[in-house]
Amino acid sequence: MTATPRAGDPVITPALVAEHGLTPDEFTRLVNMLGRQPTFTELGVISALWSEHCSYKHSRPVLRTLPTKAPWVLQGPGENAGVISIGEGLAVAFKIESHNHPSAVEPYQGAATGVGGILRDVFTMGARPIAMLNSLRFGSLDTPRVRYLVGGIVKGIGDYGNCVGIPTVAGDIMFDAAYEGNPLVNAMCVGILREEELIRAKAEGVGNPIISVGARTGRDGIHGASFASEDLSHNSDAKRPRVQVGDPFTEKLLLEATLELIASGNVVAIQDMGAAGLTSSSAEMAERGEVGVVIDTLKVPVREQGMTPYEILLSESQERMLVVAHKGREEAVRAILAKWDLHAEVIGEVIAEPVYRVVEGSHVVAEFPGTRLVTDCPMYTPEAKEGAAVIALRARDVHAIPSKPQEENPTWTLTQLLSSPTIASKQWVYRQYDSTVRTNTVLGPGAADAAVLRIRGSKKGLAVKTDCNGRYVYLEPRVGGRIAVAEAARNVACTGARPRAITNCLNFGNPKKPEVFWQFKEAVGGMGEACTALDTPVTGGNVSLYNENPSGAVYPTPTIGMVGVLDDVSRATGLAFRGPGDPIVLLGDLTNELGASEYLSWIHGVVAGAPPACDLKRERALIETLVESIQAGHVKSAHDCSEGGLAVALAECCIANPNAQVGATVSLTQWDHLPARATLFGEAQGRAVLTAANLPALLEIAGKHGVPAQVIGSTTPATDGLSIAVSGTNLTATLAELSYAYHGALERAMSKSISSALPTAEVPA
Amino acid sequence: MKFRVAVHILPRRGILDPQGKAVTEALHSLGFAEVAEVHVGRHLAIETQADSADAARAAVKAMCDKLLANPVTEDFVIASVEAV
C-alpha cells in the first residue's frame, strides 16, 4: 500500500519542510526512505520523530560512552524508566525528565504536565510511584518575571503531585542570571515494584490489539517535541496555544487502572503518550518489538470535531497511554478501565509486515517501510571547541579579588551567604509539596541531605536526591560533570544509604555551537568517569538542548538523580545536630579553593576560577566511610559540604531543625596557612560534617578507608550560638540571626511577588 | 466616580477544561442529563474609581491583560460596568 495525500493537505514545499524543522538533507533522507514524496501526515510524523527530543540525534553518540551496567541493573537506558534490583525480589524504577520549554511559556501547566509525564514513565513499567523530586534553575529573584516563574512552576509541581497523592520529597534549586529567561524544570519519579511485575514497552505478538487508554485526544501541544528542540525566541509567544493542560485527577485514575491492568496479565506492553504523542509511542513500541503496526486515526477517541490524522498523531494531550493487549482480552481491558471511569478504544494492531502504517478508515495517510523509524534518523557529531571566554574566566586568579570591608566580620559574610536564595532553606517551596502522603517518608525535604523512604515489608530504605552545580560545569565541564555525580552520591551517603544508580537530565544550549557541544561532551565524559568510579551506572535520562535565548545559553546543567539503598532504614541519619555535647568530626580536608564558589558569585558578583578539584578515589572512600559508620550506628548527624563551604554546612547543622536548634563551638586554627575565607567558604569537595555517637569507632572506619578525619569541635546548647575560630579571626553568631537569614530569605524574596494573585497560580481551585 | 466592573474569565475553547468536564459528569449523574457542556472559570467583581464608564472598562481591560487573565489559556470578557 502507498500513502496518498488527503483532500486539503498542504502542498509540501521547501518552506513547509523547513517549518517542520527538517534540514534539506534530512528531507532527502526521508524521500529516499519512502521512495517518493511524503504526504503531509508523513512529514509531520517524521518531524516529530526526528526532532532532537525524540531522536537524540546530536547526543546519542556521546551518551553511548556512559557506563550502564551492573549486576543490580535490571533495565538500563532505552525504556520508559530505568530499573534496579534492591534485593528481596524488590526493584526500583526511576527516571528524570525536563519540561523546560513548556514551563518557560506557561509555568503552572508546563511544570504540572512535566510531573504528569514522568509519573507515567514510571508506572508504565509496572512500578507504583512512591516519590517525586524536582530540580529547578532560575534567574535572579530580583526580577518580577523570575518570581512569576518560580511561583507558577512550584505551584504547578505541587498541585499535580499532591492531587495524584505521590509525595514530593526532595530536589534542588539554584538561582543564577545564566538561567534568566530559560528556567530549568526537571522532574524525577521513583517507583517500587516486585521484580516479576516488570513490564517493558515492547510491542509483540502479531494480531495483538493496540489500545488507546485514558483521556481523549485534543489539539493540545501539537508539535511540542519539535518546539522543545528550538531556541526560545520572541516569536515563541505565538506558539503559546501549543501548551497542554494537565488533569492530575485523571492521572490518578490512570495510575490505578494501569497497575491493575498490568497485574491482570491482559497486556503485553504499555507506553505513555508523551512528547509527540501517539506517533512516538507507537513508533517506539514497534521498534523495540521489531514489528509493524497499523493505526486507524478514525478510531482514536477525540475531544474536538474535525481533527485530522496529522493532528491526532501529533497531539500531546495529557494523561493518555498506548497499550498492546493480548488478542481476545479487549473486553477485560475495557472492564478494568471502566471501573476507573476511563475509556479504552482499540485503534490498531500489531502486524507482521515490517511497516509503520496510519490509515484514516480505508485511506492510507502514512506508511513508512521498516521498523526503525526513530533510530533511522540522521546522527550528528557537531564540532566541539571550548569557548575562549570560559578559558579566560577559568584562568582568572580569584585569590587576587580583594575582600570587601564588611568581610572583616566573617559573621556578615556567613549571614549573607545563608540568605543567598541558592543556599537558603527551600521551605517556602516544599511547604507547597505534600511530602508525607503514603506514609513512607522517614526523612523529608530539609531534614537530611537526601530524602529517605522506607519500604513496607522490608528493613530496607531508599535515599534519593537530585544535584548539579551548573556554574562548576560552565567553568570546567569535565570536573563539573564529575562533581554533579559525586555530590548526589555524597548526599545520599550522608543518610547512610549506598548510592546505587543514577538517572540524568542533560540541560544544555544549542549543540550546533561548538562551545556548547564541547561542554556537552566534556560534561558527559566527567559524569561517566564518576559513575564508573562510584559504581553508580546510568539507567536512563533525558536530553534537553536549545536552552537558549537571545542573550545566550544556560549554564550546562547535567542534573543527576541518584538512588541509594539503606540496608537498615531505622539508621537513616539527618543533617541537623541532635543535641549539645557531641563531638563534631570533619571528614575530608580543607583546601585553598575559591573558584566557581557561591561566595564569589553572591558576595563579589564574580563567576570565575576553576571549580574545586574532584578526586573520585577520595569521594569513593568518603562514601564508604559514611555508609559503613552510619549503618553501624556510630553517627548521630551527617551533612556534606557543598555551596557556601564548611561555615555554611556548620550553620545548617545548627539551625536546620527550627524546633530543636543546637549550638556549636568549632576551631579551625590548625588550617592557619589558608586564607580565612577559603577555610570558611571554599567549596573543596569530598567533605562531610558529622556528629559522632561512637567517636573512636567512627575515626577507625575513616582511617581504614584513608579518609582524613578530625574532631573540630563539639555541639553546645542553642543559647551558645555558633562560634568558629579561624586563623586571625573568630566567627560568632546567635542562632536567631543565622535562622533569620537562612529560613526566611526565600519567603522574603517571594513576598515581593504578585504571583500568588496570578491566574496561573490560582487555577484549578 | 466609582464603578463596579464584572469580569468573566473562562478557559479558552479547545483547551482542556478538566474542571468543566468533572462538573458536567457530576450533573449528569445527578440526573441533569440535558446538560451538554459546562465550563468553569472565574468571576471577578472589581470596584474602582474612574472618570467615566469607558475609562473604567479600559482600566479593567488593562488589568486583565496584565494580571487577571492568563493569556495562554484563558479568555476574558468584561461583562458589565455599573456606576455605584
Place this chain on the structure above:
Amino acid sequence: MKFRVAVHILPRRGILDPQGKAVTEALHSLGFAEVAEVHVGRHLAIETQADSADAARAAVKAMCDKLLANPVTEDFVIASVEAV
C-alpha cells in the same frame, strides 16, 4: 432548544476572601491604585437543553442549589440565559 446560561458564584459578604484581597494588593502593586476592592468567585457557563428560557433558568437554579454553590458560604446569581 439549547440555551447558554451564565452563573456567578461569589463568597458571601462578610466571609473572608483572601483571594480577593491578594488580587487587590497585586493590582495596587502594579500601579492600579484606583482599585478599591476585588471579589473573586466562580463563573460557570452551562449549555443545556430546555423547552424555554424560564425552564432553563429553573433547571440551572436547581443545579446550583444541589451542587454548584455551597449554601453555607456562597451566593449565586443566574446572570444570563441566552438561546443558542
Place this chain on the structure above:
Amino acid sequence: MKVGIIRFPGSNCDEDAWFAIVNDLREQAVMLWHKDTDLQGSDVVILPGGFSYGDYLRAGAIARFSPIMQQVATHAARGGVVIGICNGFQIACEAHLLPGALLRNDVGYRAMPVTIRVERTDSPLTAAATVGQCLTMPIAHGEGRYTASEDDLDRLEQAGQVLFRYVDSAGTPTTQSNPNGSMRNIAGICNANRNVVGLMPHPERAMEPLLGSSDGRVLFESLLATVNA
C-alpha cells in the same frame, strides 16, 4: 473493630488509613468502593484524605453524591461512627454530616507538621486522649479554613463540638500557629450527636516514631475504646 475505608476516585490517603488500622492498630479494615451500596458491617467508616473527583468545583462537593454516601448517612443517622480526615472532612461538611464549610486557605496550600490541642474527650476520636493534650501531626491541604457564621460557631463551642484547635508549642491557639486561617483556630469538630468527626490534620500519618510522630495513635485508640465500650 471493623473499619470501612471509602475509596472515592481521587482518594489518596485510603491506603494510609488502612495501614494505620491494620498494621499499627492490628484491627480489621475493609476497603469500600464509592459505587458500593453496602458498608459490609463496618463499625466505623473513614472518609479518607485525597482529592476526590480532583476537588474540582469545591473540595468534596462531587464526592458527596457517590452512591455509598447514602449508606454513610444512614449509618451516621443510626449513631454509627464516621471519621472524615482532610478531604473526608470536606466531604462530610458538603454532605451536611458536619456543620460549616472548609474554604481555601488564606495562605495557599500548606504541607507541614502542626500541633493541635484536644479540646474534648467525649467523642469517638478523642475518648482515649486527655483534655489539653497536644499532638503533632502533618497537615497537607489547600482548603482547610474552617468557616461558619459567628452564631453557629458560638453554638458549636457551647455544645462542645470543637474537638481540636491549632496551637503553638506552649499549647496556646495563636494566629501564628493557625496554618490556614481557620476561624477560632478550629482543626476538627464533631456533629451534635458526637458520632461524626472531621479534622484536617492527618493522624494516620503519625503512627510510628520512624516517620517522626506517633501522636496519631491515641486518636485511633480512641476509636477502638469507643467501639468496644
